Amino acid sequence: MKFVAVIRQVPDGESRLKIEGGKVDLGGVTMILDQMDEWAVEEVIRLQEKHGGESVVVALGPERFEEAIRTALAMGIDRAIHLVAEGYLDPITQAEALAKVIRAEAPTLVFTGGQQADWDSQALGPALAEALAWPVVSWTTQIELEGETHAKAKHDLDEGAEVVRVALPAVFTSQQGLNEPRYPTLPGIMKAKRKELKKVPVSASSKVEILEQTIQEKSRLNKMIDGKDPVAAAHELVRLLHEEAKVI
Amino acid sequence: MGEYMILVVLEHDGQRLRKGALEAISRARQLSALGAIAGVVIGENTQAVAQEAAQYLSTVYAAEVGPYTPEKWAEAAYAAAQKSGARVVVASGGRQSRTWTARLAYKMKAGLLEDTLETSTDGQHIIGVRYSFLNRVTEKQKAALPVVFTAKPNTTPLAEPAGSSGVVEALEVGRPPTVEVLERLSEQKKGVSLTEATVVVTGGRGLGSPEAFAGVEELASTLGAAVGATRAVVDAGWRPYSEQVGQTGKTVQPNLYIALAVSGAVQHQAGMNKSKYIVAVNKDAEAPIFKIADYGIVGDVHQVLPALIDAAKKLKD
Ligand SMILES: Cc1cc2nc3c(=O)[nH]c(=O)nc-3n(C[C@H](O)[C@H](O)[C@H](O)COP(=O)(O)OP(=O)(O)OC[C@H]3O[C@@H](n4cnc5c(N)ncnc54)[C@H](O)[C@@H]3O)c2cc1C
Ligand SMILES: Nc1ncnc2c1ncn2[C@@H]1O[C@H](COP(=O)(O)O)[C@@H](O)[C@H]1O
Numbered sequence: 147m148k149f150v151a152v153i154r155q156v157p158d159g160e161s162r163l164k165i166e167g168g169k170v171d172l173g174g175v176t177m178i179l180d181q182m183d184e185w186a187v188e189e190v191i192r193l194q195e196k197h198g199g200e201s202v203v204v205a206l207g208p209e210r211f212e213e214a215i216r217t218a219l220a221m222g223i224d225r226a227i228h229l230v231a232e233g234y235l236d237p238i239t240q241a242e243a244l245a246k247v248i249r250a251e252a253p254t255l256v257f258t259g260g261q262q263a264d265w266d267s268q269a270l271g272p273a274l275a276e277a278l279a280w281p282v283v284s285w286t287t288q289i290e291l292e293g294e295t296h297a298k299a300k301h302d303l304d305e306g307a308e309v310v311r312v313a314l315p316a317v318f319t320s321q322q323g324l325n326e327p328r329y330p331t332l333p334g335i336m337k338a339k340r341k342e343l344k345k346v347p348v349s350a351s352s353k354v355e356i357l358e359q360t361i362q363e364k365s366r367l368n369k370m371i372d373g374k375d376p377v378a379a380a381h382e383l384v385r386l387l388h389e390e391a392k393v394i
Numbered sequence: 395m396g397e398y399m400i401l402v403v404l405e406h407d408g409q410r411l412r413k414g415a416l417e418a419i420s421r422a423r424q425l426s427a428l429g430a431i432a433g434v435v436i437g438e439n440t441q442a443v444a445q446e447a448a449q450y451l452s453t454v455y456a457a458e459v460g461p462y463t464p465e466k467w468a469e470a471a472y473a474a475a476q477k478s479g480a481r482v483v484v485a486s487g488g489r490q491s492r493t494w495t496a497r498l499a500y501k502m503k504a505g506l507l508e509d510t511l512e513t514s515t516d517g518q519h520i521i522g523v524r525y526s527f528l529n530r531v532t533e534k535q536k537a538a539l540p541v542v543f544t545a546k547p548n549t550t551p552l553a554e555p556a557g558s559s560g561v562v563e564a565l566e567v568g569r570p571p572t573v574e575v576l577e578r579l580s581e582q583k584k585g586v587s588l589t590e591a592t593v594v595v596t597g598g599r600g601l602g603s604p605e606a607f608a609g610v611e612e613l614a615s616t617l618g619a620a621v622g623a624t625r626a627v628v629d630a631g632w633r634p635y636s637e638q639v640g641q642t643g644k645t646v647q648p649n650l651y652i653a654l655a656v657s658g659a660v661q662h663q664a665g666m667n668k669s670k671y672i673v674a675v676n677k678d679a680e681a682p683i684f685k686i687a688d689y690g691i692v693g694d695v696h697q698v699l700p701a702l703i704d705a706a707k708k709l710k711d
Contacts (some may be wrong), residue, residue: 159660198517269496276500310573322642353505380701393650
């Protein structure tokens with residue numbers, strides 16, 4: 147069996163974002179393997195540990211993505227394919243390029259993140275499934291293989307959840323609760339340096355153009371009330387919410 | 395090819411149109427300079443729901459494909475787009491629609507604008523505004539037709555019925571390979587709906603125990619509010635996942651959001667940072683939640699919460 151994780155590199159949520167010339171400027175920002183993709187990587191490794199076969203990561207993005215790819219290799223993935231493309235490409239265009247490579251790999255299944263922490267997009271997994279003409283299970287919290295041909299999975303809906311059986315190959319996207327990702331170990335990091343990482347240049351044009359990005363943080367009142375006397379503080383807060391903010 | 399430019403996929407509960415469908419119709423009408431609007435109702439009991447939809451639209455297709463799967467929904471929406479000739483497809487937001495609309499956009503070779511707050515057109519493109527980077531950035535996107543977009547819930551006034559009633563047409567849809575649904579697990583619903591509440595009271599790990607949530611519930615019911623939870627609290631099993639606010643939970647935008655013993659991690663903020671007023675109670679003056687708070691109390695939640703309940707009850711009496 148062969149298990150593929152599709153990953154991306156995104157800014158660490160804790161780092162400060164800045165805008166330069168109407169666009170988010172990632173210069174100086176700490177970049178990490180997207181944490182929802184990390185769940186995908188972990189699940190692929192667990193499936194391989196349980197069922198044998200091979201694990202592969204595929205990433206589409208700029209050169210800098212290599213760091214996130216090495217993190218996945220250090221966690222235990224066998225080898226990597228990096229489709230190198232600078233600049234923004236929308237998920238539909240990405241899916242088309244990724245599908246070419248993944249079809250050639252003919253995996254048992256593909257896992258990717260439920261939502262991207264940079265573009266807040268949920269589209270890559272389902273668009274990839276469409277490009278491959280496979281079914282998709284999004285926001286997966288549990289997966290179990292039934293031989294090589296089917297999987298049983300639990301996943302979240304808008305409200306509630308559902309258990310499905312799906313014929314393989316299929317695409318799954320991750321959700322919280324799927325697993326606890328392992329940390330790369332030192333020997334893992336050393337080994338990752340020698341693992342195969344194939345680079346494939348991609349040229350495509352995006353169907354979606356980003357015109358402008360801004361950070362419109364709502365200005366907040368930041369009124370602090372001393373809590374030493376909890377009763378007085380609570381009364382003052384309720385008074386402000388009623389008389390000043392007029393929300394209760 | 396049909397005579398329509400815009401197709402609205404109408405979300406419903408098997409009986410009636412949902413609010414999201416009426417928002418989506420409003421979004422389509424805002425683009426009516428492009429051309430006429432058709433609708434499609436997908437799923438079960440579609441004829442009856444399409445009759446209701448025909449009060450708003452001149453043509454409504456009914457695609458009777460059975461219970462939801464993303465493959466069937468994408469196939470049905472694609473068939474309706476083909477039949478009507480539409481080059482813009484509008485759907486309401488949510489996880490399910492963001493799954494099948496991605497499939498649909500790929501089928502149509504369309505640009506996809508996800509979770510838009512507002513949309514407009516210059517005749518050749520759709521321009522959409524949306525949030526990105528965990529809800530921190532507001533971005534303007536542009537895509538040439540054909541375009542598929544979803545409207546973020548609670549962003550658009552609900553459509554009013556049109557003067558005259560439209561026609562309903564059954565739509566034949568192919569059967570794509572899809573998942574087999576074995577079991578649906580509904581969430582237990584009690585109290586006010588989290589995503590529709592005007593006030594939300596959220597408890598975090600700092601409450602220390604599931605029992606401490608009795609106070610959160612009491613404050614919420616006094617204020618007519620919904621109860622929210624952080625992931626830490628859900629992971630600990632203190633509260634159900636349906637109450638989780640944040641990146642992997644629900645997104646809320648109430649008039650008032652009260653965060654009790656919540657640190658305010660960026661993944662939590664992603665679900666609540668657009669609230670009109672934010673209140674934080676935390677014993678740590680350095681907690682990140684205070685940076686986005688309008689009113690903050692630095693103090694022990696076990697003392698402040700009972701006092702808050704008292705004060706809120708006095709106000710309501
Ligand atoms: C991919 C990903 C997705 C995630 N999605 C979500 C999500 O959707 N929603 C979410 O909430 N989190 C999410 N998280 C987790 C998030 O990073 C935080 O771990 C989580 O929000 C912390 O919850 P908390 O504030 O309850 O707990 P903590 O961070 O432990 O904070 C507890 C707070 O309580 C205060 N406190 C303690 N005792 C008292 C007291 N007696 N009185 C007053 N204050 C007190 C402390 O000072 C502290 O600030 C996600 C994480 C990842 C990696
Ligand atoms: N992502 C999630 N995290 C935690 N609980 C969830 C999630 N999705 C669904 N649930 C609910 O958690 C409950 C327990 O699920 P189980 O994992 O089967 O024990 C079920 O009612 C599920 O609906």
